[in-house]
Amino acid sequence: MSDTKPFLCIHGHFYQPPREDPFTGTYRREPEAAPYENWNERITAECYAPNAQAGNFRRISFNLGGTLARWMDIHAHETYEQLVSAVRYYYRRYSVVNGLAQAVHHTILPLARGRDKRCQVRWGIASFQHRFGFRPDGIWLPEMAVDYETLEAVAESGLWFVILSDEQVQGDLSQGAGPYKVRLSRNRFITIFVRNRSLSNAFSFNMPAAKDAREWINGTLRNSPPGSLTLLATDGETFGHHHKQGIEVLRALTTPTLHDSYEITTLGHYLRQHPPAVEVEVIENTAWSCSHNLGRWATGCPCTPECGYWKGALRRALDNLSRSIDEIYTDVVRSRDLAPWSLRDDYIAVLLGQVEGLDFLAEHHLGHLSTVAQQQILKLLEAQVYRQCMFTSCAFFFEDLERLEPRYAIANAIKAIALVCYASGDDLSRAFHRDLSIAVSLRTGRTGAQIMDELLQEAQLGESPLGGAMALARPGKSE
Numbered sequence: 319m320s321d322t323k324p325f326l327c328i329h330g331h332f333y334q335p336p337r338e339d340p341f342t343g344t345y346r347r348e349p350e351a352a353p354y355e356n357w358n359e360r361i362t363a364e365c366y367a368p369n370a371q372a373g374n375f376r377r378i379s380f381n382l383g384g385t386l387a388r389w390m391d392i393h394a395h396e397t398y399e400q401l402v403s404a405v406r407y408y409y410r411r412y413s414v415v416n417g418l419a420q421a422v423h424h425t426i427l428p429l430a431r432g433r434d435k436r437c438q439v440r441w442g443i444a445s446f447q448h449r450f451g452f453r454p455d456g457i458w459l460p461e462m463a464v465d466y467e468t469l470e471a472v473a474e475s476g477l478w479f480v481i482l483s484d485e486q487v488q489g490d491l492s493q494g495a496g497p498y499k500v501r502l503s504r505n506r507f508i509t510i511f512v513r514n515r516s517l518s519n520a521f522s523f524n525m526p527a528a529k530d531a532r533e534w535i536n537g538t539l540r541n542s543p544p545g546s547l548t549l550l551a552t553d554g555e556t557f558g559h560h561h562k563q564g565i566e567v568l569r570a571l572t573t574p575t576l577h578d579s580y581e582i583t584t585l586g587h588y589l590r591q592h593p594p595a596v597e598v599e600v601i602e603n604t605a606w607s608c609s610h611n612l613g614r615w616a617t618g619c620p621c622t623p624e625c626g627y628w629k630g631a632l633r634r635a636l637d638n639l640s641r642s643i644d645e646i647y648t649d650v651v652r653s654r655d656l657a658p659w660s661l662r663d664d665y666i667a668v669l670l671g672q673v674e675g676l677d678f679l680a681e682h683h684l685g686h687l688s689t690v691a692q693q694q695i696l697k698l699l700e701a702q703v704y705r706q707c708m709f710t711s712c713a714f715f716f717e718d719l720e721r722l723e724p725r726y727a728i729a730n731a732i733k734a735i736a737l738v739c740y741a742s743g744d745d746l747s748r749a750f751h752r753d754l755s756i757a758v759s760l761r762t763g764r765t766g767a768q769i770m771d772e773l774l775q776e777a778q779l780g781e782s783p784l785g786g787a788m789a790l791a792r793p794g795k796s797e
């Protein structure tokens with residue numbers, strides 16, 4: 319890599335919200351996605367598959383969300399394999415990984431407890447390594463939501479960098495995308511890359527025609543200092559799904575010729591040649607898609623003015639439930655002289671199918687327990703997975719409680735409740751139901767508790783998960 323020209327990196331965040339039924343694992347038909355069965359299929363045809371065929375994943379930096387990766391692995395396997403081989407190709411060529419991990423359930427990390435931040439990051443790394451065969455250098459923070467505790471969790475997990483948007487950073491940003499250093503506790507540092515918001519938004523909302531794109535970038539970067547980095551980071555679906563010409567635009571931008579004013583790179587590759595020197599500070603509790611201190615996912619904010627107050631009420635219900643689930647889990651695991659949170663971190667190996675549950679317990683010196691005691695711990699660990707899924711950012715992103723996404727959160731909660739009930743006999747459903755009655759949809763006037771009743775009926779669980787715990791506790795999901 320020579321430093322005679324400025325560099326451009328394009329990062330795509332490829333992601334779909336979870337849409338499968340948590341009780342059956344099946345995907346519903348989505349008529350709005352016609353002529354395709356559902357949105358995942360349609361966006362694959364418009365974006366993931368043609369970008370893979372064009373070789374674009376070999377030249378960009380990207381992350382692939384866990385829900386999408388799982389779906390693609392099963393339903394669009396050829397495209398999935400092309401993404402995996404793109405990362406392998408890049409590594410063979412540059413000895414560096416062009417993919418980033420992602421916090422596994424797309425949780426708004428600053429709103430999560432410390433141990434859940436660490437779990438989301440560690441599971442995200444393990445999942446990336448499992449799928450792509452390499453340890454990632456960086457991680458995508460869902461919605462770019464950041465606080466220092468999240469950055470500590472990333473650094474503790476041995477990763478080098480994250481991406482933030484320029485409005486989330488304070489200090490001298492005259493070096494473009496950086497990289498910059500951010501000071502953490504005990505005099506440690508983490509590296510951040512800073513995306514160019516106006517350039518990224520220009521492509522997201524006003525993408526040029528394919529024939530003009532390279533000229534546009536040439537004009538933008540012509541006066542950038544040689545060796546400097548500009549980062550265009552946006553949703554991957556921008557290229558092909560939101561803008562049809564995106565496939566060709568991405569291909570053109572990532573294959574500059576000698577005549578162009580810039581060279582193309584990826585974050586890990588650039589970082590190896592250009593270690594960070596300038597120190598900056600992060601503005602905590604910010605995100606790239608809400609300028610109201612994470613209000614969009616915590617309480618409701620002017621981003622979704624019609625939402626009322628259900629977001630805070632739903633979050634309180636989920637937080638209360640989590641606390642109860644965790645108390646039961648930690649009591650059981652500590653009674654076996656084990657550390658509950660590192661056991662949970664390690665459990666990703668079971669989710670990824672790398673080890674059977676009973677072998678996992680044996681590895682953690684629990685092989686001597688009775689079958690009943692072993693099943694109890696495995697079911698409580700499985701409940702922890704659904705309890706993580708409840709907090710997917712998508713549940714809180716939109717304006718209405720009666721959308722699919724909040725229902726998904728409540729459905730996962732029911733599944734976690736059923737597993738805990740099966741394992742311990744404790745029925746947490748009544749308290750959760752009571753908490754959910756405070757969350758009201760402004761559009762329909764119905765409460766979260768009514769949604770819960772409906773979901774219980776759909777899953778044929780009768781009036782309480784207690785009655786259906788046996789049925790619901792049947793084998794669950796992977797990561």
Ligand SMILES: [Zn+2]
Pocket residue numbers: 607608609610613614619620621622
């Ligand atoms: Zn907002």
